[in-house]
Amino acid sequence: MNEEMQLRSPETDDEWRQYYHLRWSVLRRPWGEPEGSERDERDGETEHCAVIAGDRVIGVGRLQMNDHEEAQIRYMAVDPASHKRGLGRRIVEYLEAKARELGAARVVLDARENAVGFYLVLGYNVTADSYLLFGEIQHYRMQKDLY
Numbered sequence: 001m002n003e004e005m006q007l008r009s010p011e012t013d014d015e016w017r018q019y020y021h022l023r024w025s026v027l028r029r030p031w032g033e034p035e036g037s038e039r040d041e042r043d044g045e046t047e048h049c050a051v052i053a054g055d056r057v058i059g060v061g062r063l064q065m066n067d068h069e070e071a072q073i074r075y076m077a078v079d080p081a082s083h084k085r086g087l088g089r090r091i092v093e094y095l096e097a098k099a100r101e102l103g104a105a106r107v108v109l110d111a112r113e114n115a116v117g118f119y120l121v122l123g124y125n126v127t128a129d130s131y132l133l134f135g136e137i138q139h140y141r142m143q144k145d146l147y
Helices: 013-027 087-101 113-121
Strands: 005-008 047-053 056-065 070-078 106-112 125-133 137-145
Touching: 005 087, 013 047, 013 056, 013 070, 047 087, 056 087, 070 087, 087 106, 106 113, 106 125, 113 125, 113 137
Parallel strands: 070 106
Antiparallel strands: 005 047, 047 056, 056 070, 106 137, 125 137
């Protein structure tokens, strides 16, 4: 990652707009879901990570605490033009560090079938089949112990 990129929570209205738009355009739009469907009731109480290159948000992820020991990564997305640059790994590492700061002993996530290999490389293990999103995208529950 070069010097002009930052990993941090969005700060300005424009960064937040881009953050949610990227979540929608990668994770919801391809299945015909409306803008707004990329948000949920926990967004205000979670840790957010944006990869910001210049004035553009090119990667996003979110961490929520499910209980005092378990953190969950959700809404991982990288702009397709920025794939294969290690941004996903950086986002996961950032969110895992936040999980440790918050006292989590483990991180869980529900990975889309095409992302399972990515998370396996980062030390996650498949623990169960999860849900079928939009009737077609199989997800798998994955977990990584932090200690």
